Amino acid sequence: MCVALVLKWDRAGRLRPVALTSNEGRELLTGMPEEDRMASWHLVSPRGDRAVWSAGAAFSPLFRLLPAGAPLARLADRFPGAAQSGYRWVADHRGAFGKPMPAGVRRWVDHVISERSGSESGPDGR
Numbered sequence: 001m002c003v004a005l006v007l008k009w010d011r012a013g014r015l016r017p018v019a020l021t022s023n024e025g026r027e028l029l030t031g032m033p034e035e036d037r038m039a040s041w042h043l044v045s046p047r048g049d050r051a052v053w054s055a056g057a058a059f060s061p062l063f064r065l066l067p068a069g070a071p072l073a074r075l076a077d078r079f080p081g082a083a084q085s086g087y088r089w090v091a092d093h094r095g096a097f098g099k100p101m102p103a104g105v106r107r108w109v110d111h112v113i114s115e116r117s118g119s120e121s122g123p124d125g126r
Contacts, residue, residue, distance in 0.1 A: 001066070001101065002090075004112040009066050040091070056084030056090075078108075079085045 003017055018025045020037055028044045029052065034052070043058040045051040053061050059076040060083070062092040063064050063069035090097075101109075 001097065001105070001109050004109040005114045006062070006066070007112050011067060013116070014065050015062075015116070017113055019095045019117075040087075056080065059087070064114035087107075
């Protein structure tokens with residue numbers, strides 16, 4: 001759900017979700033051990049430098065890409081431990097958030113993500 005909300009926030013279309021297990025995902029995160037790759041979400045710079053930020057450390061650069069996200073980026077910069085802890089808490093409880101999600105919301109999430117990723121199916125292959 002968070003991915004879909006961020007993609008909707010990104011009205012300029014600067015972000016594109018890529019599955020961690022895809023060939024492109026593995027290529028973008030070359031050199032990152034699989035355990036680390038699968039343990040979090042990652043933001044890869046669109047520039048040629050291929051900078052990678054993961055987990056809570058990715059919030060600041062993500063927010064800087066989004067309209068009116070600069071204040072949140074500054075907050076994440078100021079409190080990196082809180083950003084990391086917040087990310088970890090949500091990630092550790094993601095199953096509890098997904099279970100009560102109505103089917104219509106799941107379809108909307110899958111549609112938003114597949115529309116931006118260019119795939120015909122949702123992030124889980126449906």
